[in-house]
Amino acid sequence: MTARSEYHQLYNLSAWRRRLRPQHLERQPLCQACLRRGLINDGSLTSAGxxxxNPRRRFLVVDHLIPHRGDRALFLDPSNLQTLCPDDHxxxxxRLETRGYSEERGDDGWPIDPQHPANQ
Incomplete structure (x- = not known):
C-alpha cells in the first residue's frame, strides 16, 4: 500500500467534504499562487493566465500548506489551507516540495526564492 492510499480516506471525511473544504473555498475563491503573480484565477485559467x-481541470484545489502525511489534526487545521489552481497544485x-525551492521567477527572470541555488 502506498503512503497516499494510507491517508487518502481523510478526503472522504464529512468534516472535510461538507464543512472545511466548502467553507475554505467560500473564504478564498481564487488561486493564491496566481494572485501572487498578479493573475485573478477562479479555476478557469492555467497558471500562465x-x-x-481542459474542462476537467477547471476547478480549484484546497491545498495543505504543510503536507499532512496522514496527520488528521494537521489535515483538518483550517490555518493550514490555501486555494490553488490545478497547475499550481x-x-x-x-516541484517545490520535491526540490525544496521554487522555480518562480521575478519580472527580471531571476528566481525569487531565496532557497533557489542561483540565490545561494
Whole structure:
C-alpha cells in the first residue's frame, strides 16, 4: 500500500467534504499562487493566465500548506489551507516540495526564492 492510499480516506471525511473544504473555498475563491503573480484565477485559467482548455481541470484545489502525511489534526487545521489552481497544485507546488525551492521567477527572470541555488 502506498503512503497516499494510507491517508487518502481523510478526503472522504464529512468534516472535510461538507464543512472545511466548502467553507475554505467560500473564504478564498481564487488561486493564491496566481494572485501572487498578479493573475485573478477562479479555476478557469492555467497558471500562465490563459483559458484552461481542459474542462476537467477547471476547478480549484484546497491545498495543505504543510503536507499532512496522514496527520488528521494537521489535515483538518483550517490555518493550514490555501486555494490553488490545478497547475499550481499539481506541478509548481509538487516541484517545490520535491526540490525544496521554487522555480518562480521575478519580472527580471531571476528566481525569487531565496532557497533557489542561483540565490545561494
Amino acid at each position: 490563459v483559458e484552461q482548455s 499539481d506541478q509548481n507546488k509538487q
